[in-house]
Each structure stands twice: as structure tokens, then as C-alpha cells.
Amino acid sequence: MSAGTVEGASAKGGRWRLVTDPAVRNLIAATGAVGIAGAFLVPTTSLFLTEAVAATPLMVGLFFAARSIAEIGTDVVVGAVSDRLKDRRAILVLTALLNASGALCYTFLRDYTLLLITGMILFGLGGACFGQLFAYTRELADDRGVDAPFFNGFLRSVTSLAWVIGPPLAFWIVAQWSFAVLYGATAALSLVAAVLCRWGLPYPRPAQESAGEEQLPGLRGMFAGVGPRTLLVLGSVVLLLGANAMYQINLPLYITDDLGMSGQFAGLLLGVSAALEIPLMVMVGVWADRLGKRRLLIAATVCATAFFALLPIADTNRVALVALQPLNSAWAAVALNIPVVMLQDSLPGRFGTASALYSSAFKAGMFLGGLAVGTVATWTGYTQVFWVCAGLTALAGVLVLPLRTQDTDPPLPKHEPADAAADLADSPSPKVSPDSPTSLNSPSPQASEDSAHSATPPARPAEGSPE
Template identity: 75%
Template sequence: MLTDPAVLNLIAATAAVGVAGAFVVPTTSLFLSEAVTATPLMVGLFFAVRSVAEIGTDIVVGAVSDRLRNRRTILVLTALFNACGALCYTFLRDYYLLLLSGMVCFGLGGACFGQLFAYTRELADARGVDAPFFNGFLRSVTSLAWVVGPPLAFWTIATWSFTALYASTAALSLLAAALCGWGLPDPKASGAAKALPEKALPEKALPEKAGPEGSAADATPEPAEDRPPGMLGMFRGLGRRTALVLGAVVLLLGANAMYQINLPLYVTEDLGMSPQFAGLLLGVSAFVEIPLMVLAGVWAERVGKQWLMFAATVCATLFFVLLPLADTRPFLLALQPLNAAWAAVALNIPVVMLQDSLPGRIGTASALYSSAFKAGMFLGGLVVGTVATWTGYGQVFWVCAGLTAVAGVLALLLRTAPEVPSPVPASTPTPTP
């Protein structure tokens, strides 16, 4: 895969988006608290309101993207909106102007996250690569970005300022837009499938089965009822299994969002440690995630995706129960492998499960996962703001433990939900008309 220019450009684009996110997400709460002088409740509401805007745009963009010929256009536009949002953070210091610009710019730009998932799946199908493995491989690139991003972000704040940090974020988002626009091929085009292994497709079958839907220009047109339903039917075919996966994802990623929002404030305000140490904790966890995320993709079919999900909830609950008890640097660092173990599964496997449950609607499935991620951010923002205001930052982690325990119950219920037949792999030969 590493000799494929398309894969290399996708890695670079994913890394740029990942580092930009690692600059913004863990520093925003500190930015609002120090540069904007916002209260804990205002910080929580900021994340909650912005997440609502991102959920709506994610779902709409995901549904529309399944009916478009080329997903790269959406990737470029959303990356440009992220750049605009970062520029607003660079120059604005008014709470309400930041909230409005964040809702509009990061609300639209946030769809880039889900669309990268969708493009990754399309490219995996076009290349004949195992989807959980390929998705885990690309997600490990994001984890690597989070190894570098948070420590570098807090170092930039300490050495220069928030202005320098968010200007750098805007530059990374512009780089991602350029890579998506000029470096990524169209997986649905016949040329994209030529890099498949020789055993995957006979040469004469390539034009008819270029992508996961066989969407080459000269192929037989799809019946209207088989086409992606678009916005009006975006929730068609969502069964009990899909609902359980989404519920578990919202709870797990809600806990993850609460952790990322709360950690810098907990470390600096309650424990009296430096912001750089908060960045180090996030970086260590992301570093350990990298091999675990690839292994999760390898084990997904052997162990079972639902069992991996349940194991992740157990690790998450144990981590959040122990976290309020950790008041020293060695103890906090020692907990990070446990944190990485559950995050490696929660940030990788559920999106593949959703894509499998909605064959032919990869953009919608990826947008649902991304929206669940933002719903978790919404939940996290509300809880952090209210709980931290009334009881302190340390008590937030007990709420996280409760959420992940409920997610474990939903993961167990997946055993009773019927499996959805997997779509036909892209590497299945198709007769030439």
C-alpha cells in the first residue's frame, strides 16, 4: 500500500486534518478560559452548541455525498471551512463571535472527518483491501497526529500564543484541502481500480466494477430504487443493530469528549500541574493507540466486532474509575495504556460496523458515525460545564465511567441483534456484458 501514490496522499491529508484537530480540540477549553475569560458553564455551552451545528451538517453532507460522483469536492470544501474557523480563532476574542464563527465554519468543516472515513472505505474497496484493517491503518495516522499535536500545541501556547497556534491550524487545513483536491483519485473511476492485485479482478472486468457499487460510466445504470436515497430517505434501513451501535458510540465518544475537554482544566486547576503535561498525557495515549488500532482492525473478524466493542467499554470504565484517584504524574502516565486500549477500538471499529449495516451508503454511514461523535461532544460539553461548575473538574470522570458502563450494556445487546449481510466485496469478478 505504501507504494501507491493515492494511499500516500490520503495518509498526508489524514495527517494534516488530524494534527489540525489535535491543535484545536484539547486547547479550546483553555483558550476560552484564559484568552476569553469564559466561565466553566460558558465553556461547556460553547462545545455543546457547536456540536449541534456540526451534527446537522454532517448528516446532510453525508446523505448528499452518496449521490455525488466525486467525494473529493466535499473534502476540499470542508477543509477550507476548517481553515476559516481557525482564522476566526486566530483573530477574534469575543465569546459570542467565536461561538457564531465556530458554529458556521467548524460546523461545516466538521463534515471533513466523516467524509474521510467514507473515502477511505471507497478506496479500500477499489483496491481490494480488507476494510477494517485499512480503516484501522488510516485511523492510526490520526493517532500519530495526536502524539505530536497536543504537546506541540501547548508548547506553542507557552512559547508564543494562541494566535500562533490557530494560524498554524489554518495553514494545515489549507494543506489538507490542496492534498484532497489534487492528490486523491476518484475511487469510482475505472483508473482507480487498476492498482488492485492481479488476482482480484480480471482485466476486462475493471470498467464494470471499478468501485464498491460498480459505478463506471459504461456500466448498466442502477435501478432507481437501488440508488442512495439522499436527504429525504437518509434514515431508511436503520435497524436495531445500527441503533445499538450508534447508542454505544455516542456514550463512548461522549466520555472521550468530556475527557479531552476536562483534562487540561483538571490538570492545571485541580492538580496544579502545567498545561504542557496535559498535552504530554494526550500524546502518550495517542502513541500507544497506534499499534493497538492496527491490531483491532486485524482482530475484528477473528474475535468479532461486538466483542471488541464490549472489551473497549470495560477498559474505558476501569480507566475513568481510576482517573480521579490519580493525583501524581507517574500514576496519570501509567493509566494511559488503558485509555489507549479502549480508544483504539471506539475510534475505529464502530464506523466499519455502520458501513457494513448500510451497504451502498458509505457516506451516510460515515456521517452517522461522525454525527454520533459530535453528539458525544454535545453531551460532553453539557456535562463538563454543569458538573465542573457544581462539584469540580475531578467529579466529571465519574460521570464518564457511568456512560461507558451503559455503553457496555448496549455492546452486549448487539449479540441479540441480527447481523446485516455484508455487501459484495469490490474484488468479486463481474461478467462483461
């Protein structure tokens, strides 16, 4: 057996052995709880406002817009503050508790103004846990000596699974019981996430001790190091996820109104795509260092452009529409995983800021996509929306092209995966240091809330979620 084969086998074993780490299992559970909580909240909010609060369509739109703006702003601020703290778990617990409080407000309040104010404050701040989970995941990956793309992709697949299970279960709970029961369960899941983050996650060793000390104060320090290359990645994220939001909102209307098919077939397409994303996210993480993150992101933009251009051509051919879904899943698996790792690499030692920038770009894309689809569909029809999506994803590819490989794929640290695996085998379980500061914070993918402008729940989170 060659040395390369042995090294590859060791790397693979080191990756998957990490799943036996109690800290990783707790992180998986916390991510799942946050993901399902978001999948309960996001797709049902528009229906809740319409039926339980008697809100008009305009009021529903303003509700989501206000919440999105609040989340985008607080994400970046909380991310920068988190990089100055010694223990990120505090923010994880705190944001989880804020999400639980917001869900309880949905449980008991039925006044539009009160729901708007409490939603902007509680979910606006609590939504930052989406980015903070990314940051903690990166810190734990570095601490365990496991490549970040694989670990991040693995955790993202947990969120995707939550969004396969969550929306149907949420609507079933509403049909069987009520919105109060649903949002009570959402609050309970957020509390579970807070408990897991407080007592189940270890304190990872910081990758760069001096990073926080070198930061400038105020806004200058918050955005220090955010250069043209970082902005190109952020721009591509906004365009890709804006196109994704337009697709998720437009597809059910295109299938039912333009093609004359049932809404159930639209749900089937979204479900097939989301299910395929789960293994693809893990595979993308494994391939990232071998193929290069820049190449993967360019390939994703090509797949996305081809997918959106072929959709109108498929027309009413059900087999063709289903056959296109692997192409859709492939580009989404990259877009939801690789850019956040690229941003973290571009801001070493400031994983909170990098992850918050990604989360904000994610939510901005979903928000702008939700606004754009209504305008395009009104003036040109549902079919033309897909051509606009193809244009956006092609433009995203143009933004990625100027990046150099050395910008997106820094040299790997001199830490062999085999050594990491051996370390895990020798140390039974990472313990939470009693001396480390106790914290508050929690995760939540509710980024996709902006796509809830549509009557049909999105198949993919959009991070979003209180999630």
C-alpha cells in the same frame, strides 16, 4: 507451509504493500494535515476567546455549544448529499476550504459575535470532512481490496499521532509568536489538505452502483435503512465517547485538586495513553475480521469499565496510574475505529451517511460528556466522575450485546488480499482520471472541541478538530 499460513502471509503483505500506493500516501498526508490543523485549533480556542477576545466563561461555553450543534446537524446532511454525488472528493475539497476560511477568521477577527457566526457557518460545514474522510477511506479500501478495519485503523492512528504532536506545538507557537500566527498556520494546513484531496486522491470505483439510485428523496432517503441495530451502535458510540470526554476534562482537575499532584503528571498520563493508541489502532484493524467486530467492541466496554473503576482505587499511586494507561488505550483504540466500520457495513453503498452518523454520534458524545462532567463534579466531586464514566461504558456494553455476529461481521467479499497485492504490484500508481469530476472537499477532526470546556487540552482528538 500450510495453505492457511500462505494466505495469512499474503494478506499481511497485501495490507502493508498498500502503503506504497501513491494515493494512500496522499491520503495519509491529507489526514495528517487535517489532524494537526484540528489539534492546533481545538485545545487553544478557549484560551484564544479568553485572552484575545475577553470572553467570559459563559460566553466560551456558549461558543462551543453553538458550534457543536451546528456541526452535528450539518454532518448528517452533508453525509447524505455526498452519497448522491459521483465523486466524494468534491466535498472533501470544499470542506477543507471552509476550514481554511474559518481559521483565517480566527486570524484576523477579534469580535465575539463575528467569530461565533463565522465559526458556526464555516467550521459547522467544514467539520463534516471528519466523517467524509472515513467514507473516502472505506471506498478506497474496497477499491484496493484491503480489509476496511485495518485501513481505517491505520488512518486513525495518523490522527492520533497528530494529536500527540499538535497541542504542545500549538501552545509553543502561541508563546513564541501569537494566536494570529497559529491560526494562519492552521489555515495553511487546511489548504494543503484541500490541494491533496483535489489533485492527489484518485476516484475509487463505487462499491454498489445502484445504491444511490434506490435512495428515497428527502429525509426519508437520508435515514432509510437506519434500523434498531444501527441505533444500538450509535448509542454505544455516544456513551463511550461521552465517558471519554468526561475523563479527559476531569483528569487534570482530579490529579491537581483531589490528589495534590502537578498538572504535568496529568499531561504525562494523557500523552502515554495517546502514544499507546497509535500501534493499538493498527493492531485492532488487523484483528477485527479474525476476532469479530462485535467481540472487540464488547471487550472494549469491559476494558473501559474496569479502567474507570480502578482509577479511584489507584488514588495517589503514580505507578498504578501509569500502569492503567494501556487499558485506557486498548478500549479507546477500538472505540475510535471499529464502530464506524460497523455502521458502514450496516449501510452498504452509503458510506457518507454511515460515516456522518458516526461523526455526529462522536461529537454528541463529546458535547454531552462536557456538560455532564461539570454537573457531576459540582455536586459530588471529581472522584465520583470516574464512577459515572464506568456506568456509561458498562451501559454501552449492554447496548452491544443484542447485536448478532452476522450483523456486525458480514461475509468478506470474494476478493483475496493476495490478488489485491498483485494488482498493486502490476499497476504502478492509481491515476486521477481526467474525465472524473473535479471536486472540493477536505477532512478535519475537530470533534473533540467539546472537551475544550476544560483548561487542559485533550490528548485524543476528538475527530474532531477542523480538523
